[in-house]
Amino acid sequence: MMKHLNLFKLLYLFVISFILVSCGPASNTNRFAPLTTVNTAESIEKPYVILISLDGFRHDYVNTYNPPYLSSFIEEGSQAASLIPSFPTKTFPNHYTIATGMYPDNHGLLANSYYDYDKKKTYSIGNRETVVDGSFYKGTPLWVNANSTGMVTASYFFVGTEADIQGVHPTYYYNYDGKVTNQERVDQAIKWLEMTEETRPHLITLYFSDMDDTGHRYGPNNKEKIKEALLKLDSTLGDLFDRVDSTGLPVNIVIVSDHGMAEQSIEKLITTDTLVNDVLYNMIDNGVILNVHPHNNEETDNIFNQLKQLESNFTVYKTKDTPHFENVPKNKNWGPIQVIPDDGYYFSSNKSIERRKAGNQEVFGVHGYTPALKDMHGILYAKGPAINVGSSLPSVKNIHVYPMICEILGLPVPTNVDGKLSYLKGMLQE
Template sequence: MKLLTVPNRVYSLLLGLPFLRKVLLTSVFIMGMILWSSCNKKIVSPSNSNANTHSKTAQEKPYLILISLDGFRWDYVEKYQPPNLSAFIKEGVKAESLIPSFPTKTFPNHYTIATGLYPDKHGIIGNIFYDYKKDTLFNKRSPGMAEDGSFYGGSPIWVEASKANIVTASYFFVGTEAAIQGIRPTYYYTFDIGVKNDEKVDQAIHWLNLNEKNRPHLITLYFGDMDKVGHDYGTNDDDKLKTALFNLDKNLGDLFKGVSETGLPVNMMIVSDHGMGNQSTNKIIPIDSIENDDLFMTIENGTIVNIHPKKDVEIDTVLQYLRTKENNFKAYKTENT
């Protein structure tokens, strides 16, 4: 994809995400949300990163900052006109469209962005899911789960960078807390929902001002503001949405300014994992109305429910039971859908 040069040697690349039909992000993004467990603000510089200092070749490469704006709906910029994001788009490049991976949840899509693989290939198939090989229920909020690298398949961008002797850094991004293939970013933080956006921005600028050998050439950042306000108030509360967006826009403006002042050749990509839309509550299916702990395990992921038959329970037995509970839904075997 072509990169456009803008003043003071900063580059911008915008990725669009369609929501529902229209696949055109007037600003950037792949849409999203991200929350996972842990609560330690302390920065970590792990010994299990392959790259704590750059190779000479790596030092000559440009820099990349990958920014995720969770749950950022495709039309927010056009609708509310936040000044810094609007200018960023105008001076850069945006994608016309993008189809997120299924399911459009935080963990699967962020890790798809990082690896280029679909969830069924990289193994993170939900925010909560059952791992048959490990006989374990993965839950992003369970202590230690998000940090367990054995759940993560594929090879995310920071792992590949580390293998190439490139220093990396992350202020929250799915997978960066885990030792994937034994590797974490050179600098990273364990997730803490209480961290303010200006702390993330200040740290990113600090990283870019390190000495040349220790300065990360890949930085990933995560901002969950728009996902939270979207879930809390829906997409029709203009006052709440605009307030959250303009606060976030100020933080991003500070980041853009700080990056520009470094004078470094920096590429910036703004992405996200999913959009946001209002849904009717008229046909909600209460999960407790179909649960049967004797026959199967039920895992609820919001709009998706995973049903796992218990050991020695036949699928046909589960199907027959579910068909007795049909109300606003139909039960089928996967092979027949």
């Protein structure tokens, strides 16, 4: 009888726990990792940070188009001349570099797609199974760091927040859905700030894709379309700025972008179809770099020599000799061979090229190229009680954003972080 009673109690507790997790804050995939749902007394006294990503927002858009709300924001806060992304200058690795302060070679999210030797699986931004799998993501992103100190966090989209990294998500988060309007995201951010101080998130991340979407479709030199998208986004941001001010809370807003955008001619697309050889190797295409993974390591030199003979508007490298990286790449998931297009060229499949031709798309926008190309640079703007007014810094690498946000929130900086606070110390009040 007692055994049955204990079993009933266990079942009851399991059901209640399931209901609480399903209806409360972000659910934890790993039950052994505690999720912060209430701020500690120390966290309640900390300021607030809203980290906003404007995907694909090139460094020169504000100066070119003078959006009123962003222009005022910059005048009343601080800015860097540009934010230098990591190579390849793609969306997922650079968002996660901003979130962790680590180069992709170290945090493991090498590109929008890459092969993982340990898992024997290809990570891809289009594959939900890999996107939400926290084991692909190394390092300690800001929300995981904050969670470990007893600080409530929230996210309306940011790379990594959907995954159970170290067993946790932000306290409040949403799975990515591009159909969610910008206004809905802003409204929710304000609702979070209106929560009680015990449950109010001190770190909020927001993501807006407008400039990336427009840049890819029309190219960054289509002034009419870029300006139209920018002014619409600027209006939404102005609404956010005003409503944040009205809360009276010590909120610091940090605005970044993952990369810039370059115009690409369809005439300079290189077909990857002639380079495919499923018998000898697996090849991952990220447009500006092809990662080659031999099925048999003993064939590496043979494959390298074969590909060298095919060079035409691209160059084949052993990974250790590949240009554009910040440091010699050591992560084995790059594979032993890299193929890099010449300046102005971009890899694409025949199918994609023909689709563009059928749509009369002569030019469009791409990114991923070397960070040395200024068109690849993004933005870094900040404003708030912790931020200097009128400070203007030189171009800075995106690895340094992480320790600056940690400084504002009073979070510890992990020893394995590549970024240094000293590079952005000038943005902060003494």
